[in-house]
Amino acid sequence: MVTPRTLSGFKDRLPSEAIIKHNVIEKLSKVFRSFGFAPIETPHLEYADILIKQGSDEIQKELYRFTDHGERDVALRFDLTVPLARFVSQHKEALGLPFKRYAIGNVFRGERAQAGRYREFTQCDFDFIGTTSASSDAEIILVIYESLKALGIESFTIRINNRKIMNGLCKSLGVDDKIEAILREVDKIEKVGEEKVLESLTSLQIEKQKAAQIIEFIKIKENGGDFFSTIAEYEQNEFMVEGIKELKKIYGILSAIEMPKSAYAIDFSIARGLGYYTGIVYETVLNELPTIGSVASGGRYDNLTQNFSKEKMEGVGASIGLDRLLAALEQLGRLDRKETPSSVLVMPLDEEIEAESAKITKKLRDSSIGAELYPAPHKLKKQLAYANKKGHEFVLFLGQDEIKNSVVTIRNMKNGTQIDMVSLSDAISHIKHTLYGGN
C-alpha cells in the first residue's frame, strides 16, 4: 500500500474549486478571442538552456531541472513568456507580424512552500507582438477591463505608467545609473509611505533634494482637472516628452471607446518588477481588496526575442493572476460553490424503471438542461442527501406511479417547493424558467 499524498507545494482541485476555475478560464478565453488573440500551446518541458538564460538567478534556483532518458538537460517551464519568446523566434516565418496570442497554462517554481503560494500554478497571458502603436497599448488595457467585467468584478482601477517618464526624470536629475533601484523603491510608496521611500532613496546615495523631487513627481495624481497640462511643466527632456505623449494618445483612445474614467488612472509610482519593460506598464487593483495586490499586470517590451534572434521583436502584453483572482472572488463572496456542473438530479426510486429514467434524463439534456441520473434505485433519503451535497438546483423523483402516468415530480432544492405529478414538458419549462429566467 502506498499512502495517497501530493507533493509539498502542489495541490489537487476538487470539483467545487475546479468548476469555478474552468468557468473563469472559459470566460477569459472568450474575451481574448473576441479581440483576435489566438491560443497557442508550448510544451511543459523544454531544453534547460532555452529557459535559463532569460531567467533571473532566483528563478534558476527554483527551476525543476533534470537529465532525461536521452541525457538531455531539460526543465519544466517557470513562466509562459520565455516559451513565447522561443516560440515566436522559432516560428516567425509561419506566424508573421503582427502576432497576437494568449496562453493559459501551468508553470513550475520550486519556491519555499508557504500559505497561498504553490510550486505549480496557472498563468494566463496575452501579448500583442510586432507593433509599437498606442492602439495596441490601449487594447491591452481594454482587454483587462473586459476580462474583469466578464468575471462580474465591478470596481477596479487599472494603474498606468510609462517607463520612459521615470527614465527621463532620473536622467534629468543625473541619477539614471541607479534607475532600477529607484524604481524598486518608489514602487513601495503605497505600502511603506513617503518617509520610508525618501530614506531608502537617500541611502542609495541620492541627494535628499533630488529624492524629494522624485517623490513629489510620483505623488502627482489625477484629480479631475486637466492632468496633462499639470504634468506638462515637469517635462524636462525628450524622454519625458515622449512618454507623456504616448500616455496622452492612449488616453485619447480610452476616452473615444468610452471606458469609464473610474476604471483607470495614471500612477507614476508603478514600476513592475521585471527589468525588460521599456514603455507603458500596467497593474490592476480591486478597489474592494487593494491589499491583495495587482490581479492583472504587464507592459511594453522592446526586445522579446533577444536571446534567440538578432532580429528585434517588440510587443506589449499582460498577465492575469488567476490564482490571486480566484482567491479575491472567494473573499468577496462572488463564488457560487457547487460540486456538480449539472442542474438537475433525476432520482429513480424503483428498480424496474431504470430505462425510463435514462430516457427522461436524456430529454432534459436534449432541452439544454444539465441533468444527471442517479445510478441506482437507492432510498429517497440517500439520493436526496447526494443532491444536497452536490448542489443540484432541482431533483426529479421517478417512481412506478410517475412512469405509469407519464408524469414527474420535481422539487426546487433551494426553496423546497415541490410540484407533484406534472408532465415532463411542464417540468422542463418550469426548470428552464427558474434557472435561466426565460422560457
Add this chain to the structure above:
Amino acid sequence: MVTPRTLSGFKDRLPSEAIIKHNVIEKLSKVFRSFGFAPIETPHLEYADILIKQGSDEIQKELYRFTDHGERDVALRFDLTVPLARFVSQHKEALGLPFKRYAIGNVFRGERAQAGRYREFTQCDFDFIGTTSASSDAEIILVIYESLKALGIESFTIRINNRKIMNGLCKSLGVDDKIEAILREVDKIEKVGEEKVLESLTSLQIEKQKAAQIIEFIKIKENGGDFFSTIAEYEQNEFMVEGIKELKKIYGILSAIEMPKSAYAIDFSIARGLGYYTGIVYETVLNELPTIGSVASGGRYDNLTQNFSKEKMEGVGASIGLDRLLAALEQLGRLDRKETPSSVLVMPLDEEIEAESAKITKKLRDSSIGAELYPAPHKLKKQLAYANKKGHEFVLFLGQDEIKNSVVTIRNMKNGTQIDMVSLSDAISHIKHTLYGGN
C-alpha cells in the same frame, strides 16, 4: 544566442491547430458537464511511488522521473487514471460516492519518438466511480455518442463487449489460465485475420478444436435478428450468463433512450489492452476511417484504488483520444482552419482615425462579433494580406471619408463582395446574418 528549438517528441501548437483543439475541448467539456461529470485537477508532478506501482514495466521505463530540490523522488504523470486513483483515495471523505469526474490534461511518456507519437500528449477521461449499475455502464456509451455527435462526427460504431463473457468461455474450455494471452490474440482478428489468430492460439498450447471454438464465438455478429437468443445457446456457465445478462440490460437502456442502433454493436473480439477491466469494455471506430483505430475506449474496473486503500472502489469510464480524433477530423476534411479566432478585421487606413477605429471595433465586439483592430495605419494591401493569412471572414475599411460620414465599408473575404459606405448598424446586421444565419 540560443537556438530556438523544442525537445524531440514535443511539439508547439500554432494558432490554427490550437484554435481547433480548444474548440474540441470546449465542446467535449460541455457534454461531460451536462451529464454531471465534474472537472478535477491533479498536479502534473507526483511522488514517483504513487505513479510507479500501478504502471507496467514499459511505463516505468518511459517515466520522466528525477530527484527534486528537496531530494524527493518525483515523476511527471503518464496518464490520468493513476492520479485519479490517488485522488479518490486521498479525498474520499470529501468526495463521497458515487463520484463522477472528467479530466482533460497533458501526460508524459518518454517513448521512442516516431511519426504521430508524442512524448507529451493530451488525455481526456471521464469516470463514474462507486456504482456497479447497468445505468452507469450505459451512460458511458451515451457520453461517447454525444461527444462524437457534438464534434460533427456522424458515422461511428461503439463496439461493446463484456470481459465476463470471454472469462466464462475460457473457463468452460479449461484455458482460463491463459486468458490474458488469449484476449491479446483475439483482439487482433480484424487486423490479421482468422487464420493468423488460430495459429497464435494453438502456439499458446491451446488445442486446435478449442481455438476454433473461441474463434467461432468471437465471430458472432449482430445481424438484425434477436442477437440475445442466438447467443443464449453459447451460455456455458454462470460467468457467461452474468456477462450476457449485463449486456442485455445495457441494450434495454440504449433502446429506451433511442440511441440509433447503427451507433453501437456487440463485438466479442474487443479485449482492450489493460488488465484491470473486469466487466463491460468499449472501443469506438469511425466508419469512414476504421484503420486509425479506436478514438474512444474504456470499460468497467472493480478496484481502482487497490494500491492506495483496502477499501474497494469500482467504477466505469472511458477516454477520448484527443490527438487521434484531431488527426481523424483533419483527414476527413472536417476542420475549418483559421489562424485567428475573430471574424472581422477592422482596417484603419489613416493615422488620424486611430481612436475612432478603436471605438468602431469595440461596437462590433459589443454586438457579439469577434473583431480585431489592425494596430497601425499600414497600406491597404498589407492589411488585406494580414486578413487573408489569418482567415477573417470580413474586413471593415475605415478612412477619413468613412469617419466623416459615420459609415463603414465592408468586404466579405470568402466571396469578395463589398458593401461601400454603409451605416455601422447595417454592417453589423449583415455580418451577423452571414456568420450566424440569424439577425
